[in-house]
Amino acid sequence: MTVLFIGGSRRKESLNAKLKHRLVEVAEKHGIQHKLLDADALDAPIYHGDLEEAEGVPESMQALAKAIDAADKVVLVSPEYNSSVSPLIKNAIDWVSRVDIGAWGNKTVLLAAASPGGLGGLRAVSHLRDILANVGAWTAPMCASCPKANDSAIASMDEEFLVNFLRQGDSR
Numbered sequence: 001m002t003v004l005f006i007g008g009s010r011r012k013e014s015l016n017a018k019l020k021h022r023l024v025e026v027a028e029k030h031g032i033q034h035k036l037l038d039a040d041a042l043d044a045p046i047y048h049g050d051l052e053e054a055e056g057v058p059e060s061m062q063a064l065a066k067a068i069d070a071a072d073k074v075v076l077v078s079p080e081y082n083s084s085v086s087p088l089i090k091n092a093i094d095w096v097s098r099v100d101i102g103a104w105g106n107k108t109v110l111l112a113a114a115s116p117g118g119l120g121g122l123r124a125v126s127h128l129r130d131i132l133a134n135v136g137a138w139t140a141p142m143c144a145s146c147p148k149a150n151d152s153a154i155a156s157m158d159e160e161f162l163v164n165f166l167r168q169g170d171s172r
């Protein structure tokens with residue numbers, strides 16, 4: 001079972017990158033095989049049909065599509081911006097769907113979010129569920145959300161909960 005972790009913020013002190021690292025630590029401790037994809041790898045140009053026609057799909061997005069194909073499940077750790085999805089993640093979903101319209105089909109996707117706000121990015125998670133359902137992915141029911149996020153709130157997230165979160169979809 002290989003889990004691909006993808007972070008949705010390139011900010012140096014990103015809370016979502018920190019949440020991603022916490023999840024990776026838990027995966028390592030519990031013997032869950034995984035791969036990491038740096039958020040920098042999502043830095044493709046905003047999807048534009050003319051650009052695609054002229055230059056094709058950016059190599060980084062082709063590599064992402066391959067990594068998704070090779071993974072048994074994908075964990076998206078996304079910030080929330082104005083009640084919705086990180087543009088980095090949305091753009092990556094769009095480009096990957098251009099590599100292969102079935103790239104997300106039946107893929108197990110787990111959703112996580114951290115925010116300094118009280119809702120912990122849950123509205124971004126909810127929007128991501130809709131988008132991913134429409135490209136055919138299966139999103140797991142539990143999300144790992146950290147409201148009022150900071151280093152200590154992320155470190156204090158219950159380990160047993162995080163293991164259960166990561167194990168979702170194992171029997172699919």
Ligand SMILES: Cc1cc2nc3c(=O)[nH]c(=O)nc-3n(C[C@H](O)[C@H](O)[C@H](O)COP(=O)(O)O)c2cc1C
Binds near residue numbers: 015016080084117120
């Ligand atoms: C344009 C913008 C809109 C934001 N909107 C929301 C929001 O709707 N909900 C929320 O919880 N946080 C919101 N935030 C705060 C982000 O959650 C916060 O900046 C967070 O640290 C970003 O993720 P990162 O730390 O992983 O980079 C917003 C931040 C920006 C810059």
